[in-house]
Amino acid sequence: MTQRFLVHPSTRVEGSIRVPGDKSVSHRALMLGAIATGTSHVTGFLPGEDCLSTLAALRSLGIEVRQHDATTIDVVGRGLRGLAPPRQALDMGNSGTAMRLFMGLLAAQPFPTELIGDESLSKRPMERVARPLRQMGADIQTNHGTPPVRIAGGASLHGLRFEMPVASAQVKSAVLLAALYAAGETSVTEPGVTRDHTERMLVRLGCRVGRSGRTVTVAGGSVLSGTRIPVPGDLSSAAFMVLAGCLATEGELVIEGVGLNPTRTGILQILGLMGADLRVEAAADDGGEPVGRLIVRPSRLRGADIPPDLVPLAIDEFPVIFVAAAMADGETVVRGAEELRHKESDRIRVMADGLRTLGIDVQELPDGARIRGGRLRAGTIDSGGDHRVAMSFAVGASRAEGPVTILDTANVATSYPGFVGQAGAIGLDVRVTADA
Numbered sequence: 496m497t498q499r500f501l502v503h504p505s506t507r508v509e510g511s512i513r514v515p516g517d518k519s520v521s522h523r524a525l526m527l528g529a530i531a532t533g534t535s536h537v538t539g540f541l542p543g544e545d546c547l548s549t550l551a552a553l554r555s556l557g558i559e560v561r562q563h564d565a566t567t568i569d570v571v572g573r574g575l576r577g578l579a580p581p582r583q584a585l586d587m588g589n590s591g592t593a594m595r596l597f598m599g600l601l602a603a604q605p606f607p608t609e610l611i612g613d614e615s616l617s618k619r620p621m622e623r624v625a626r627p628l629r630q631m632g633a634d635i636q637t638n639h640g641t642p643p644v645r646i647a648g649g650a651s652l653h654g655l656r657f658e659m660p661v662a663s664a665q666v667k668s669a670v671l672l673a674a675l676y677a678a679g680e681t682s683v684t685e686p687g688v689t690r691d692h693t694e695r696m697l698v699r700l701g702c703r704v705g706r707s708g709r710t711v712t713v714a715g716g717s718v719l720s721g722t723r724i725p726v727p728g729d730l731s732s733a734a735f736m737v738l739a740g741c742l743a744t745e746g747e748l749v750i751e752g753v754g755l756n757p758t759r760t761g762i763l764q765i766l767g768l769m770g771a772d773l774r775v776e777a778a779a780d781d782g783g784e785p786v787g788r789l790i791v792r793p794s795r796l797r798g799a800d801i802p803p804d805l806v807p808l809a810i811d812e813f814p815v816i817f818v819a820a821a822m823a824d825g826e827t828v829v830r831g832a833e834e835l836r837h838k839e840s841d842r843i844r845v846m847a848d849g850l851r852t853l854g855i856d857v858q859e860l861p862d863g864a865r866i867r868g869g870r871l872r873a874g875t876i877d878s879g880g881d882h883r884v885a886m887s888f889a890v891g892a893s894r895a896e897g898p899v900t901i902l903d904t905a906n907v908a909t910s911y912p913g914f915v916g917q918a919g920a921i922g923l924d925v926r927v928t929a930d931a
């Protein structure tokens with residue numbers, strides 16, 4: 496059984512919404528809560544399939560997680576040495592974040608573990624995490640670079656000074672998690688700024704984290720203490736609705752309670768460069784993640800050369816940016832974004848194929864694309880099973896010349912449960928159909 500979206504054109508986007516909780520922060524709240532001492536009370540948790548994979552894996556590792564409702568949970572931490580051996584392989588589903596962060600967390604446990612994933616995850620690179628963990632003393636095997644990942648367990652880790660070759664928050668976070676178990680200090684130096692949710696949450700849980708330029712340092716044996724962890728709305732989910740508000744011809748959309756961590760806000764800067772009528776109102780910071788409100792109105796978008804230094808700050812939003820570019824006046828050039836080929840799909844190829852099918856002139860480049868803006872026509876495109884591709888096309892299709900069918904959309908539930916309902920509430924016409 497597969498699922499598809501059928502999208503009909505619409506013009507007005509309006510209302511006031513809250514998007515579901517941040518995926519990156521939700522994974523980290525569960526994992527760090529599990530190895531803290533005492534209970535962490537998590538509010539605004541994302542009950543998407545990716546984070547539920549992390550939750551199920553922690554339960555298999557003996558952690559008690561009490562779910563009061565879909566978004567309010569208590570994680571009963573058992574301290575750094577409190578995880579128990581699982582009875583079977585831990586299934587990470589579609590989630591690269593879950594698999595990579597668990598590699599760091601499990602590298603120093605006294606028992607062996609195996610991490611598996613779905614078809615998409617089973618093709619994604621894991622050596623980028625395994626390599627530095629091996630340098631710390633871990634015994635980890637991948638299957639020619641991809642999952643399943645087998646961790647022998649029982650290794651004594653030592654600190655590492657790691658110059659990270661790719662700008663990846665997942666690699667950084669895995670090494671920082673392993674660092675808690677390593678003798679001495681571990682530092683990670685990143686080549687470009689990546690999201691810093693792990694560092695912020697470690698600090699919130701009472702861990703000392705050194706920061707100097709692009710280097711983060713953590714000492715082995717640092718003790719974490721359970722606490723209250725509010726999860727902000729996911730800016731990566733809000734991005735689809737921001738695009739909808741820009742592409743509309745009437746209305747005003749307000750998105751409340753969105754995470755505005757400066758390591759994530761590249762999309763707001765990029766849409767700003769493209770002429771979006773977008774206002775950002777920051778709210779008071781409670782010492783964890785910055786949050787605020789976005790107000791978006793119909794905009795005349797224009798093409799732009801995307802500055803390469805904004806790429807890591809908007810790494811998950813390129814499907815949105817490709818659609819914005821396809822509907823902007825003039826040409827947009829994306830370079831320095833080779834990482835997009837290693838996401839839930841090869842996002843450069845899948846986006847270029849889909850946009851071309853809908854009549855847009857796109858030249859694929861090894862590390863990006865050149866997109867000439869135009870008008871989307873009716874048609875059928877394949878999302879490649881990629882949640883963010885499916886949602887970006889659903890929004891773009893709302894301003895197409897006729898109905899658009901988007902294939903293979905079930906994975907939208909990995910990050911944005913309720914997307915179709917919320918899209919409908921603000922004025923889009925997205926229907927779900929299932930076929931054998």
Ligand code: S3P
Binds near residue numbers: 811
């Ligand atoms: C994430 C980091 C990013 C991002 C992913 C979530 C995280 O991946 O694409 O959706 O939570 O750390 P990389 O670290 O591979 O860039």
